Amino acid sequence: ExxxxxxGGGLVQPGGSLRxxxxxxxxxxxxxxxxxxxQAPGKGLEWVSVIYxxxxxxxxxxxxxxxxxxxxNSKNTLYLQMNSLRAEDTAMYYCARExxxxxGTWGQGTLVTVSS
Amino acid sequence: QAVVTQPSSLSASPGASASLTCTLRSGINVGTYxxxxxxxxxxxxxxYLLRYKSNSDKQxxxxxxxxxxxxxxxxxxxxxxxxxxxxxxxxADYYCMIWHSSAWVFGGGTKLTVL
Numbered sequence: 001e002x003x004x005x006x007x008g009g010g011l012v013q014p015g016g017s018l019r020x021x022x023x024x025x026x027x028x029x030x031x032x033x034x035x036x037x038x039q040a041p042g043k044g045l046e047w048v049s050v051i052y053x054x055x056x057x058x059x060x061x062x063x064x065x066x067x068x069x070x071x072x073n074s075k076n077t078l079y080l081q082m083n084s085l086r087a088e089d090t091a092m093y094y095c096a097r098e099x100x101x102x103x104g105t106w107g108q109g110t111l112v113t114v115s116s
Numbered sequence: 117q118a119v120v121t122q123p124s125s126l127s128a129s130p131g132a133s134a135s136l137t138c139t140l141r142s143g144i145n146v147g148t149y150x151x152x153x154x155x156x157x158x159x160x161x162x163x164y165l166l167r168y169k170s171n172s173d174k175q176x177x178x179x180x181x182x183x184x185x186x187x188x189x190x191x192x193x194x195x196x197x198x199x200x201x202x203x204x205x206x207x208a209d210y211y212c213m214i215w216h217s218s219a220w221v222f223g224g225g226t227k228l229t230v231l
Binding site for chain 1: 150152156161163164167175177178209211213215218219220221222223224225
């Protein structure tokens with residue numbers, strides 16, 4: 001069964017850092033495009049980043065320069081390193097697997113709260 | 117102006133049809149884009165419904181009923197999600213999405229109420 005499980009969220013102070021993880025099972029992360037999408041409380045979906053199977057990475061303008069997407073093939077895990085966090089980064093963060101440009105499998109999300 | 121705009125809410129009666137629009141910013145031609153549609157219910161991650169570019173380039177999500185369908189209104193520069201035979205379980209938030217300038221862009225979402 002294809003499954004994604006996010007972790008690493010929590011409460012962090014403005015300016016702080018956090019690394020989110022997305023553990024995959026049932027498939028190999030490095031063989032797929034993998035995305036991070038976030039959703040602020042009560043708000044809509046916002047795409048954050050994607051890493052291609054070839055290793056190319058793309059970022060939303062709102063996080064560019066502060067966020068890095070990566071993967072560990074040995075752990076079959078996707079990561080999102082977030083630095084210089086702001087209150088507006090408060091959101092549920094979902095990882096998703098892309099197949100044929102469709103975000104077809106999503107995790108249940110991990111909540112990041114940026115507050116002093 | 118946002119790249120993609122959706123009405124914030126829509127209400128319709130059970131058994132009726134609902135047409136959800138996804139309007140692209142002026143200067144971005146809807147005809148050249150695949151429009152992706154996702155459904156999200158409270159407390160759950162989004163679920164893929166379908167994508168539509170043209171009648172020859174469309175895809176239904178696995179297990180998604182045929183009463184969900186996509187189309188375009190070129191005159192309005194918009195993608196459309198049509199839900200026919202509305203059921204109570206269709207009450208949810210619906211998001212459209214396009215790939216634009218090396219980024220996925222979501223619309224703000226439409227909250228569909230079935231009453």
